[in-house]
Amino acid sequence: MGFQILNKEGEALTMNALDKEAAEFWKQEVKPKDYAKPYPIEHFENEMDYYYQSNWFDKIGWLIHNPETNNQCSWTNVKRDMILVFVHQYLDSTSSEEFAKVLDWVRSDKLKPYLDLIDHWASKGYEPKSIAE
Numbered sequence: 001m002g003f004q005i006l007n008k009e010g011e012a013l014t015m016n017a018l019d020k021e022a023a024e025f026w027k028q029e030v031k032p033k034d035y036a037k038p039y040p041i042e043h044f045e046n047e048m049d050y051y052y053q054s055n056w057f058d059k060i061g062w063l064i065h066n067p068e069t070n071n072q073c074s075w076t077n078v079k080r081d082m083i084l085v086f087v088h089q090y091l092d093s094t095s096s097e098e099f100a101k102v103l104d105w106v107r108s109d110k111l112k113p114y115l116d117l118i119d120h121w122a123s124k125g126y127e128p129k130s131i132a133e
Helices: 015-025 047-052 056-065 075-091 096-110 112-123
Strands: 003-006 127-130
Touching (some): 003 056, 015 056, 015 112, 056 075, 056 112, 075 112
C-alpha cells in the first residue's frame, strides 16, 4: 500500500511512530508484529471478532492510498470514504426504516475510534498523502 502521513513540517512519519501513537491514543499495548487496533480482545464476546477488527493501517491507510472522493487525499475525504464504504455494505440489505439505526451504529462504535484517531492526527497538523505505486 502506498501512503504516507506527513507531520506539520511536511516530513513523512514512520509507520512504527504512527503505530505507537495510535496504540497510545487508543490506550492499547504496542505489538511488534501487528498494527494497533482500537479495542482489546476483552472488548469482544467472541475472540474471532477481535481478529476481524481492522487495525489503523488497514482501515485508514487503505483509504489514504485509495481515495474514493474526487481522487483527492485529505482527512475530510478519508473520513467521508470510510463512512461511505461502510454504509454501502448495508444499503442493499437494509430497509429505509433501518437506515437511521445504521447511521447511529456507525457513529457509535464501529468507526468512531478510527474517526477520532484521524481527528487527533489532523489536530497535530498531520496530512495524509497517497503514493502511486
